[in-house]
Amino acid sequence: MRRPEQTASRIDHDPNWWRNEVVYQVYIRSFADADGDGVGDLDGIRSRLGYLELLGVGALWITPFYRSPMADHGYDVADPRDVDPLFGDLEAFDRLVAEAHALGIRVIIDVVPNHTSTQHEWFRAAIMGGPGSPARERYLFRDGRGPDGSLPPNNWPSIFGGPAWTRVPDGQWYLHLFAPEQADLNWTNPEVWADFDRTLRFWLDRAVDGFRIDVAHGMAKPAGLPDFDFGEPPPPGSLPDADPRFDHDAVHDVHRMVRKVLDEYPGRIACGETWVKDNESFAKYVRPDELHQAFNFRLAAAPFDAASVQEAIEHSLRAVASVGAPPTWALSNHDVPRQVTRYGGHAVGERRARAMALVELALPGAVFLYNGEELGLPEAILPPEARQDPMWTRSGHTVSRDGCRVPVPWQGDAPPYGFSPAGTAITWLPMPPGWARYTVEAQLEDPRSMLSLYRSALELRRTHPAFGGTELEWYGAPAGCFAFRRKGAGLICALNTSGDPVPLPPGELLLASCPLEDGALPTDGAAWLVAGG
Ligand code: NOJ
Secondary structure (H helix, E strand, O other): OOOHHHOOOOOOOOOOHHHOOEEEEEOHHHOOOOOOOOOOOHHHHHHOHHHHHHHOOOEEEEOOOEEOOOOOOOOOOOEEEEEOOOOOOHHHHHHHHHHHHHOOOEEEEEEOOOEEEOOOHHHHHHHHHOOOOHHHHHEOEEOOEOOOOOEOOOOOEOOOOOEOEEEOOOOOEEEOOOOOOEEEEOOOOHHHHHHHHHHHHHHHOOOOOEEEEOOOOOOOOOOOOOOOOOOOOOOOOOOOOOOOOOOOOOHHHHHHHHHHHHHOOOOOEEEEOOOOOOHHHHHHHOOOOOOOEEOOOHHHHOOOOHHHHHHHHHHHHHHHHOOOOOOEEEOOOOOOOOHHHHOOOHHHHHHHHHHHHHHHHOOOOEEEEEOOHHHOOOOOOOOHHHOOOHHHHHOOOOOOOHHHOOOOOOOOOOOOOOOOOOOOOOOOOOOOOOOHHHOHHHHHOOOOOHHHHHHHHHHHHHHOHHHOOOOEEEOOOOOOEEEEEEOOOOEEEEEEOOOOOEEOOOOEEEEEOOOOEOOEEOOOEEEEEEOOO
């Protein structure tokens, strides 16, 4: 095998690559396990790069692989500048980036600036240092309320359920908007800024192409950490639009800092995880001196209904129009239930997921695919004792994200379906029996499979001139349907969520999510056309 340093990069120098890219999210624990411990790893990803090339994606986003006690499966980072041995080491990371680049695939990594693990050396120092120590100033420690300080400093609940404060042995409390093992950093402390700057440069110098920024709307806390009227307690696991703890102005200073660093590295980008209430707030994150792009979750939140999907698309386009940033689209990720299940499950959910894949991939902007969606994986039903998401315990066993995190099936008839080397008995989440039909092997040569649909759609999106332009125009369409056209370039996308087949707009058919019925688009179908000459 060629050594990484001898492998020539095929990454082009287009500074705007990210504006229309299709990015494939690798949830590292669940993509491919090279060392046989039942958990995915960096060498596993590298061993499957050929598949990603065949699929036709232009970039990867890899979820956190840093040193971590894994209380939130890596989003609790103990050392942001090293690889956890569970996933490999820095050499494995370098090999992966070099080989991805040799195939022309870019690599985006996930950074977690809002909080650290309580196993981070800073947090340990904060515990040792005691109240009032400089080490405590890197986090949000406060005295408690009540005569003996035994009540939390304010009334904030954690996003994962339970209180957002935990008391330490000397009596003070620290803030954690997520799990108790994820202590929120104090972003008014210059050391926190300096350390994040160091982390960004560390990975940029190792040739990453960009960052996905976790909780990008969360670093600036409201002054004084006041009590809030949260109204009805938010259902565990949901991040309500108007959560007053997020989206404070000072967070934009952090993103300006990120952008300044990135501007020193041409072609590198940042995409924020931003849950904010309105278009005006959203647009602020993608101003020219802040992040390049931000996730917009409206499409993933829309039910399978043409009016709702159209509204989500128009909303997302409006959100970025004022600042000239490109929109981003995702139907799923590691935090939300799989779309096949959301759209009704079984055959109906699959038909709808196929249709929505064509809708999404017809849109201008960047598309983020989540590993396994191209195989049509449904949400896996797991026994309670197998569930591992911290949200599961903290929500009183009502919410868990485990069902969308089950390892990807690659080949064969039985677990681990090639996810781990043959003979590996246990994967970190059990893989359901009956998943043989979803494997890459079973789908690759079948022209009717979900995988074949994604491959055809991605190839057309990459190569066909009808996918140019940045604007849409909408056609009049029967109730329960829509059709839009990419202005100037010509691609037409039609969706039918009504109960009857509908005629297609005039044009030459490029691809359909299901066979047409006498030239009409069936219920739960979508089609791509180009206007005839
Ligand atoms: C968002 C991530 O996507 C999620 O998986 C994680 O639990 C939280 N941020 C906390 O880091």
